[in-house]
Amino acid sequence: MGNARVNNTHGHIGSSLLRGFGDDLPLDVWLKTKMWPMEAKFTAETIEAAASLAILEMLKSGTTTFLEMYHLHLELIANIVDQSGIRSVLTRGMIGLCSPLEQEKKLAEAIELNKVLRSIGEGRITTMLAPHAPYTCPPAFLEMVVQEAKKLSLPIHIHLSETAQEVQNHIDTYGKRPAIHLAELGVFEVPALIAHGVHLDAAELDILSQYEVAVSHNPISNLKLGSGIANIPKMLERNILVAIGTDSAASNNNLDMFQEMRMAALIHKGNQENPTVVSAQDALLMATYNGSKALQLEETGILKIGKEADFIVIDSQKPHLQPNQQVISHLVYSASGSDVIDVYVRGNCIIRNKQCLTLDEEKIIFEANRAFRNILS
Amino acid sequence: MGNARVNNTHGHIGSSLLRGFGDDLPLDVWLKTKMWPMEAKFTAETIEAAASLAILEMLKSGTTTFLEMYHLHLELIANIVDQSGIRSVLTRGMIGLCSPLEQEKKLAEAIELNKVLRSIGEGRITTMLAPHAPYTCPPAFLEMVVQEAKKLSLPIHIHLSETAQEVQNHIDTYGKRPAIHLAELGVFEVPALIAHGVHLDAAELDILSQYEVAVSHNPISNLKLGSGIANIPKMLERNILVAIGTDSAASNNNLDMFQEMRMAALIHKGNQENPTVVSAQDALLMATYNGSKALQLEETGILKIGKEADFIVIDSQKPHLQPNQQVISHLVYSASGSDVIDVYVRGNCIIRNKQCLTLDEEKIIFEANRAFRNILS
Numbered sequence: 236m237g238n239a240r241v242n243n244t245h246g247h248i249g250s251s252l253l254r255g256f257g258d259d260l261p262l263d264v265w266l267k268t269k270m271w272p273m274e275a276k277f278t279a280e281t282i283e284a285a286a287s288l289a290i291l292e293m294l295k296s297g298t299t300t301f302l303e304m305y306h307l308h309l310e311l312i313a314n315i316v317d318q319s320g321i322r323s324v325l326t327r328g329m330i331g332l333c334s335p336l337e338q339e340k341k342l343a344e345a346i347e348l349n350k351v352l353r354s355i356g357e358g359r360i361t362t363m364l365a366p367h368a369p370y371t372c373p374p375a376f377l378e379m380v381v382q383e384a385k386k387l388s389l390p391i392h393i394h395l396s397e398t399a400q401e402v403q404n405h406i407d408t409y410g411k412r413p414a415i416h417l418a419e420l421g422v423f424e425v426p427a428l429i430a431h432g433v434h435l436d437a438a439e440l441d442i443l444s445q446y447e448v449a450v451s452h453n454p455i456s457n458l459k460l461g462s463g464i465a466n467i468p469k470m471l472e473r474n475i476l477v478a479i480g481t482d483s484a485a486s487n488n489n490l491d492m493f494q495e496m497r498m499a500a501l502i503h504k505g506n507q508e509n510p511t512v513v514s515a516q517d518a519l520l521m522a523t524y525n526g527s528k529a530l531q532l533e534e535t536g537i538l539k540i541g542k543e544a545d546f547i548v549i550d551s552q553k554p555h556l557q558p559n560q561q562v563i564s565h566l567v568y569s570a571s572g573s574d575v576i577d578v579y580v581r582g583n584c585i586i587r588n589k590q591c592l593t594l595d596e597e598k599i600i601f602e603a604n605r606a607f608r609n610i611l612s
Numbered sequence: 613m614g615n616a617r618v619n620n621t622h623g624h625i626g627s628s629l630l631r632g633f634g635d636d637l638p639l640d641v642w643l644k645t646k647m648w649p650m651e652a653k654f655t656a657e658t659i660e661a662a663a664s665l666a667i668l669e670m671l672k673s674g675t676t677t678f679l680e681m682y683h684l685h686l687e688l689i690a691n692i693v694d695q696s697g698i699r700s701v702l703t704r705g706m707i708g709l710c711s712p713l714e715q716e717k718k719l720a721e722a723i724e725l726n727k728v729l730r731s732i733g734e735g736r737i738t739t740m741l742a743p744h745a746p747y748t749c750p751p752a753f754l755e756m757v758v759q760e761a762k763k764l765s766l767p768i769h770i771h772l773s774e775t776a777q778e779v780q781n782h783i784d785t786y787g788k789r790p791a792i793h794l795a796e797l798g799v800f801e802v803p804a805l806i807a808h809g810v811h812l813d814a815a816e817l818d819i820l821s822q823y824e825v826a827v828s829h830n831p832i833s834n835l836k837l838g839s840g841i842a843n844i845p846k847m848l849e850r851n852i853l854v855a856i857g858t859d860s861a862a863s864n865n866n867l868d869m870f871q872e873m874r875m876a877a878l879i880h881k882g883n884q885e886n887p888t889v890v891s892a893q894d895a896l897l898m899a900t901y902n903g904s905k906a907l908q909l910e911e912t913g914i915l916k917i918g919k920e921a922d923f924i925v926i927d928s929q930k931p932h933l934q935p936n937q938q939v940i941s942h943l944v945y946s947a948s949g950s951d952v953i954d955v956y957v958r959g960n961c962i963i964r965n966k967q968c969l970t971l972d973e974e975k976i977i978f979e980a981n982r983a984f985r986n987i988l989s
Contacts, residue, residue, distance in 0.1 A: 463885050501835040511638060561631070
């Protein structure tokens, strides 16, 4: 494949230990009774165990680059990125529902981290500024973030319009829809990548297209949390750059980009009762080349002489990949992450014959279970 | 698990070699330019290669029983069932768009096959009568089938309301919706299993509930062909027995019941913007115990003393199944068929440490590709 890098463009690997801890619940009940009380108990040990587990899982299922939005212990995550050999875009998620002083402190920390994180991992780590969402970041704070993003030439990553309720609340509070509001606040004047984009109207899609905002489509998380189905066919009609992300293992519940890509190719056909929307080729591009562009790693997103070689090898001898002539179709509609046998990042072999050469799998699985038991008790 | 048997309750494995041969096309274009011209070239060699490939794929991904609706070389398929050790419900699909003489011939063949097929596989093969669909079987033919089903105490398997177009055509032709029509024709007076049920109104769902008709939900095929999304939550509210099927590899494009189960648990949450519908437990039951009931194999659908032991073993040490406490959640939301390591049917080990003990995997993959090239040329 010319488009070789597999990019998971949105996630929160710090929360990976909450996989399966509370499914099938209303969103507010899940957050208030499951996620938040557990997250309050997270320590450095939790984050390190969670990030190690997630990076191992991603590498073994063929992901070569991931974007992380998290608010705790990003240096620890960067160290695991360094050790593992994976490529990463690390963003310090900032919730601005606090005093201006605390807002400034968070932003200063993000700016400082920007330098620290990029110094780790021999160039495999880049950063963005990540105000969490329009509903958690007041307008004045967003304007501060935009100012710094411009000054530092950093892209912005932000959640946008994941649920119908948050959009309605935004309209009730500000009298306008969130994407329009973000455009007015200047958020789209720097390169921007929004996550979800489930509830966007035509005027908002026009705005995203006009400002060349990229979208991280997270179909499985959006289904599982009951958020809805993003209108990807309408985005593609407008030439909006659509990439794919898994979101957290707490709402997915795995980090398999093949399953995400397959869902992206399937869900819109059924939802719109039209089998011609989002072709296999579209979905493959979303998971690979579009992701590189969305992560501002376009220069290294193609496998050719002079570019950095990130690529994966698939075991094409599996029964579910026969007859073996329809390669793109099988990659999108038939394969899963477990068909990956080798993974290379920057020319270095990280997974060989399904074994991780850089991380200790047995130890990571042991530590993940220990760390989970520690926050349970 | 108490509900140990994994039942794929609807498919056409005879068509497996058409996997990926024509994706993303309008339904009529796909059928007319891809499926039908290729199917016209099928020989005994094609069916044998296709069925061997599909049974190998199903066993390796943890399916212990499958239902097949096909119209060619069912004895060959039965022989592979026999050899492989899998359990199967074989049905001779009958399209009644032909002369009464030909209709009678097809029905006589199905009745004869009923005896022949059940004599193969040492009791692991059962049968049903399978008129293809309301739109391919005239009312008089359906009445003949019902009469024979009653006489022979055979259940009926039939496609029902897969697309909005076929429902509209049925109303235009007969002045009533298909499920109502089938009930009037007596089809539901014998145990019945319908496939798809994507476009059923409330009165039709009431009829299915009243007659205790089982539904084979095929969410991935329904998405991929743009047929739509069956209203499973409303079926569950009415206590309709819902099982899961993959349909053909030509419209799925694999036969992984874990992926199908996961889709069944995800799709309705997103479609209805409600994360509480179709719980992990619901989806697991659909793929296991409900399938046994739908296939009239209830007596052997549970793992306990005195029952036939069909069960599978999962490799719980995979990174994507950690932390390892939430077993049902992980089976439904995180696992895939490639996590299966051992498969037992009737107490016999068929897959051990991912290797098939009864079929020659290398040969089957070779033959599948050869047979596909033969029909391509």
